[in-house]
Amino acid sequence: MLKNYLTIGFRNLRKHRFYSFINIAGLAIGLAACLIMVLFVMSELSYDRHFKNAERIQRVNCEIKFGSTNAKLATVSAALPERLSENFPEIESSVRIVRRWGPVLVNRNDGERFKETEMVWADSSFFKVFSIPVLHGDANRALAEPNQIAISRKMAEKYFPEGNAVGQSLFLDDENYQVTVVFENFPVNTHVHFEAILPMANLEESRSSILIGGAGFNTYLLLKEGTDAKKLETKFPEIVKKYVAPQLAGIAGSDFSFEKFLKDGNTWTYSLTPLTDIHLHSNLTDELEPSGSITYVYLFSGIALLILVAACINFMNLSTARSANRAKEVGMRKVMGSLRPHLVRQFMMESLLLMLFSVAIALVLAQLFIPVFNDLALKKISIPFYDPAFYAILFLSTLVVGVSAGLYPSFFLSAFKPVDVLKGKLSQGARSGAIRSVLVVFQFLVSIFLITATIAINRQLTFIHQKKLGFEKEQVIVVKEAYLLGNRIRAFKEEMMNNSFIKSGSISGYLPVTGTWRGGDTFWKEGTVSSGNKVDDMLHLEVWNIDHDYLRTLQMEIKEGRGFSSEFASDSISIILNEEAVKKFGFGKNALGQRISRITGRKPDGTPDPTQLTTWTIIGVVKDFHFSPMKTMIKPLAFQLRQSTGNIIFRFQGQNTAAVIEAVQQTWSKFVPDQPLLYSFLDQDFEKMYESETRLATVFGLFAGLAIMIACLGLFALTAFMTEQRTREIGIRKVLGASVTNIVVLISREFSKLILISFIISIPFAWYAISRWLESYSYKTEIGWMVYAVSGIIAAIIALFTIGYQSIKAAIANPVNSLKNE
Template sequence: MFKNNIKIAWRNLKKQPFFTFLNTFGLAIGMAGALLICLFIYDELSYDKMFVDAERIYRVDSDIKFGGAEIKASEAAAPMAEALQRDFPQVESAIRFRDRGSLLLRKSGTETNTKELQVTFVDSTFFDFFGINLLVGDSKTALTQPNTLVLTKTAAEKHFGVKDALGQRLLLNNTDTYTVTGVIDDLPRNSFLRDHSVFMAMSGFADSQSPDWGSHNYFTFIKLIPSANVADFQAPLNTLFDTYLLPWAQNFFPGITKESFLASGNYVNYHTMPLTDIHLHSSRQSEMSPNSTMQNVYILSFISLFLIVLACVNFMNLSTAYSLKRAKEVGIRRTLGSNKIDLVRQFLIESGLISFISLLVALIIAIIILPFFNDLAGKAIAIPFSNPIFWGIVLFATVVLGIFSGSYPAFFMSRFMPVKTLKGGGQSDVGGGNVRNALVVFQFAISVFLIVSTIVVFQQLRFIQSKDLGFTKDQVVLIDDVFSAGSQVGALKEEVLKLSQTKNATLSFYFPTPSSRSNGSFFKEGSVDQENAIQMQTWTVDHDYIGTMDMELIAGRNFSKEFSTDSTAVIVNEATLKILGVGPEEALGLKMTDDLGVEELQFSTIIGVVKNFHYESLRENIGALGLFLDRQPSGILAVRLNAGDFSSTIAKIEGIWNRFAPGQPFSYRFMDDSFNTTYDAEQRLGKIFMVFTVLSILIACLGLFGLAAFNAQKRTKEIGIRKVLGASVQQITYRLTTDFLKMVGISILISLPIGWFAMNKWLEDFSYRIEIGWWVFALAALLAIGVAVLTVGYQSIKAAVVNPIKSLRTE
């Protein structure tokens, strides 16, 4: 019987090629989109789960308020790891990372460097802690000695291959010599260490032995014993403040107590973050690798669900609409003895057959667009065809989808009364108009919601691009690793400035794009106590920094080579004045110090006030910042170019580079591109929204197109009569289109308030954000109406221009 049902189902699908195409293609698009999103979500949820005992590993985070600044740090003090392992029996082991940033490496005896972008110091227990095996070398001893390092497989192959790596000597940044003591496999793309390629021995980093509990610079991870409950560990963790941090602070503030510290509005709280939660739940001020958010996972999950539901709605709509054609078939079957269950089974088998055909088409679509999707999402996702669990889930989902999408049409058609259908009566009710209309409203409501979301995301990104940041990021090229020129750094800068296309240039490690960051606690002269501390960013710059960055001085002056005293001067931003409680002119001449615990304090004098500029993401408020003069600057060379042919100017700068730093890699980037990387997640989200909004509209239009065709066919005789009685093509088209536009209008009224609420919640993550204007909703509504008019209008015009003689002959 099942075989017979399959044959009948196949014949019915072949008899209705247009209907079959619309259903199959609509379902395939929805299934392909949902499949890709599900693979993306699975990848996001799998982060860091590959490490041994991942469920017992936690990072120690620090919440600090001091000196007017609130810091949400993912780092802890250098002595934290040792104290945790020594004082708490719940802690099985602990390790630290200290990010080093980028590094130039070359094999001893060679002249050409290779750049590694992510380098970190790490404790020697790193391999056992995370269960990482070495391809060559001994994990017990690999990082126990100073000046040793371990490379990833890819990094090792750049220099000497994996097998020959052990014992090789590398020169780091042309100065320090390190010995390779091991090679590990490349770390998984879904791990927090994915971008790191060089791991250096922490024992060779002097700062790691510091007893300083006030500086929080080390990513600290702990592994709890199997029987430990992390909730019970939280209270003991915060006793570290009383045991270690407060006694350390009393060396600099002899009268400080816990009560006075808290009474000043300050605090230091430690808490744990599960390793497997970091990627989706951590958005702290510094991370070892860029993270995503759980919010994005929820958004994409809803989009995936929307796509599937839209595809199913299409199937239900078209099936119930085309049920009119099959009404007599149902009547004959019922008359010949078929019961309701037999009919339901037959129609469900048809929907299941369409689902499996759609699955094949969906897999082909997914394979074709996967490379583009990976590029869009910044992933390296592969469809796991060899995984039986994948096939089990996909086939089960296809069966469920077939049953879900076919259930309403099956039960609907099985209820047809044989007498009415065989007599041709009751045809006006056969189509299930009210349910069908509700489903169309639902489809377009989702589409309009996605249109609103896409417009808002891109508006926020445009706002970020066009906002006055307090500096000019355009036409600035950043040249990295200028220390490669050694003592010729200054001469390199001067030669670049001689180029006619160069407007200005500056040397610094610190820029208002992803770059170095440094905090310090400062005090006004005469008030060196913790209640009056000012937590401030400290950036060292040269004389040309403010001019090159096109920043605005609102009081005082810039650094000048004419003033030798500028070595002890500082230029602060407006946010610093707010904490000091003074105006721009009042601030000039004030003295500040970050020296504590010494007999003779060294003060810096405020000589200027610079207008606030955004040095963090627009999600963050602008904090206090001070610019200090560096008389021997290095770091990054920022060059502001005149408008023109940038490629030829870059080529000339590279020629100068090769003269001053021969054999060293020439690495450059434009500041606006570097700035944009801060918002990679939002840009990707916007593009994903746009793609899947188009897909949802396409699915909705396929359904609307089919319904319009069916509606026009059902009203063929009515159209012929109207034309004979004098109705014009325009009037008939208007009549056929209006009914559908009413449904689209209802969907707009439903979706716009939901879109407004959802996107306002999304914008709350930004301290600086747009206000959603009325035109966003108007544009979304017009787009939906326009798409509907084009979709329905074609079928309406096609029906309206038919010769009325043919229409009236129609049965």
């Protein structure tokens, strides 16, 4: 029987090649897209689960809110882990990780210099908490001494290709470090990536005993077996009350009350995030690496499912539409004794055959397009051909999708009554069908939804690029790692300023793009706490150290007062605020000449001393500018006239880019010939802030194209079949005087109605999804009715072109050919 089913199935595939091709192509495209999305989702969900103790590792977070300060941090102060371990026996171990700019490494053997940026400082307990395999050396003794370093296998092969790196030396900025451990490269699916680990003891700030400042340590706790992390978290207020409150009182004075501090709406809390939740469920300040988003996982999962459903709909539509062609076959089989279950199995076998061909083609398509997707999404997913579980899942998926797609057509076709079929009552039944219309509506609903989302995302990106930023990012070259110039940094800048292409230049590590230096502190209006200020009056400011030429080079607008000038010696104790800082301080239009203070001294125990203050005079107010992604509001910021040697920026004449690059390279080689030059352009650095949005727009556009392609494949085949069924009707209409236009309108009218219904239904879904997505932006574009109208028009035009080809083909056919046998 099975052989008979297969024989008939192959015969029908060959007999109806066109419709078989449409079905297989649509299913293959849908399955390939679905497979890529499933691999992406599996990769996202697998983050950090490979660590042996992943379920017992928790990261400590900190939320601080008082006055105008509101910070949600993925880091804590250096002293907190020790305090937690002293008070809670549930903690087995802890490790602090600090990411800094990596120094230049020098291979002892040949002296060649390389720039390494993937470096961190960590406690010696790192390998106890994170079970990364150690290839060489003793993990228990790694990082125990200040001059030790642990490196990855990739780094060991790079610097010591001749053999074991353990015991060898590397120079970091001319300081000798001994390699004690070589560990396996970190896998892709982890939020912890670096090539070298230095001892935490090397950082002076790691020995600080204060809890109310110096945050910047990503801290992970390894809990003992059976510990309830949520229950442990409820005990953290004890730590705040025991250690944080006294240090706050040390600043605010003896009349400080922590209970009143909390009652006034202020917050100082510590919380835990499971290691396996960090990548998808955490997006705090100072994340060790940029996080993913569970929203994107849900989004791409939904898109994959919708595209697969759209592909299955093609199969169902064509199978039921072609019912008239199979009706006589069903009738004759039933008359000859076939039972309905036999017919169902026959049609299910044909469905599974189509599915098998589609799966084979889908695997090829997925393999071809995964590299493209990886480039778009910055992922490294691949098809696990060597994993037996993959084939088991593939087989089950093929069976489920094949049965699901073929179930309705099988029961629909097998339900025909022999008497009705043989009397010809079903000959015209293929023209209509409410279910088929619903399925077509669903296909185009998905397509219009994805097109609308793609347009909306691109509108937001355009808004970001066109919005006035408060500074000019074009024609600015950034020379990075400028501190490598040492005390010759100013000479380098002056020599570059002699170039006729250079308009201005500035030295500062602080730039209005992510990935550059950041710093901040808490200020009061002039005076000490004892003179009347309260903790609530504190304002946390971003503090950037700049030189005299910074504002001019970035073309920032000074709203009031002036910028820093070498003509005023007093500028060393002057400060410039942005408009948001002036607003938060409540200075209004009288900011110039006002004075603000902050604590700059320490008590013997290391806590801030409120009697040791430094006060600055406000000499200027700069117009607000965006220095963070537009998902966040502009924060209060202050400029100080201080040395900061992270970068040198030069504004140049736009038409001389190549000449400027060459001049920078030559001058750099002249000053530091043994150091590699790193440079970028400020507008390119700005674009990197929105890489995720750009990738999302591209992926949405790609899958919107796939959805509309699948929908149009089905529509093309349906139209072809409908015109085939109505050939004689069209011939008669033409003989009676119908024009080509009349015929085209006649055939297109039914499908046009369905597309219009799809558009109307899709609008509320698209509006809701876009509105929710835009909620994450503090600065966003307006999505007007035109966006929805354009998406509907695009879908309609594509669909009408698809229908139009077959309609015109039928309309211009010679009616004699269709009527000569009547």
